[in-house]
Amino acid sequence: MQVYYMRVVEGSAIGFPQPRPHVLTIGEARVPCAHMSDDDLWQLGQWRRVDAAAGYDPIWHIAIGGGSYDPESGMVTPAFEYRPLELIIERRLADLALQRYKVEIAGIELNDAVIRTDEGSQAKVNGAYAMVQLNPALVIDWKAASGWTQLDAAAMTAIAAAVGAHVQACYSAERAHGEALEALASNEDIEGLIAYDITDGWPPTAGQE
Numbered sequence: 313m314q315v316y317y318m319r320v321v322e323g324s325a326i327g328f329p330q331p332r333p334h335v336l337t338i339g340e341a342r343v344p345c346a347h348m349s350d351d352d353l354w355q356l357g358q359w360r361r362v363d364a365a366a367g368y369d370p371i372w373h374i375a376i377g378g379g380s381y382d383p384e385s386g387m388v389t390p391a392f393e394y395r396p397l398e399l400i401i402e403r404r405l406a407d408l409a410l411q412r413y414k415v416e417i418a419g420i421e422l423n424d425a426v427i428r429t430d431e432g433s434q435a436k437v438n439g440a441y442a443m444v445q446l447n448p449a450l451v452i453d454w455k456a457a458s459g460w461t462q463l464d465a466a467a468m469t470a471i472a473a474a475v476g477a478h479v480q481a482c483y484s485a486e487r488a489h490g491e492a493l494e495a496l497a498s499n500e501d502i503e504g505l506i507a508y509d510i511t512d513g514w515p516p517t518a519g520q521e
Contacts, residue, residue: 316362317353318379318388325379325388329362329370354386363387372400372506394502401497401505405490408510412486419457419518422474426457426518429475441472457518481515488513 316329336343336357345353353359360381362368366389368375379390394400417430427433440452444465452463454471463471489510496505 313364315364316368316390317359318362318390320358320360320381320388323381323383325360325381325390326377328375328377329368329388329390329392333357333359350386360386360388363389366390368392371403372502397497397500397502397505400502401493404493404505404508404510408486408489408493411510411514412482415485415514415517416479416482418520420474420478420516421518422471424458425461427471427475428457429478434475434479437472437475440468444468478515485514 314331317332318325318329319327332346333353334344334346336345336353336359338356343356345356348356350359350361362379363382363385366387367373368390372395373392374395375390375392377391379388381388419429420427427437440454440463444450444452448465450465452468454461454463454468489508493505493508493510496508
């Protein structure tokens, strides 16, 4: 998790949250501080760590400047607000599409063999399936992720069906999640939109426990 800092002047946080500063300007000197402790940052430049419990996340929030400082904990709570709803739903749907793609190309297991499901392998499966449809007596030399094998028309058809079902299940899961996200957005439930788990409910992949 990214850690953020803000400067504290006269008991108030100023400016905007930012990652740990790399250099402090002290008088005319520029002092590297990447490896300083938080106490050193405070003593030399009045930098304090942003309290993670405050919930600030630049993906979902916009810092509006300033904040409050708690001397007892030594932590800063920045002032921030949510980004516009349309940007949050756009980001969530983009994350969802990436999640679907990761699962889609992760491969599947069929009869103790690992079958690749990346886009290139999907095209090869479809091509081999088309070949055995044209010539049912054909035996295919197939290089699965787990090694070489020979596939007759029935085995090749089974692989094509399994890969097709896997890809379709991925898109069906993406659609279901997308509709759930859109419903949250329609209700202007920003907190629910951010908290929604897009990693659940996907088809099994190769090597998955």
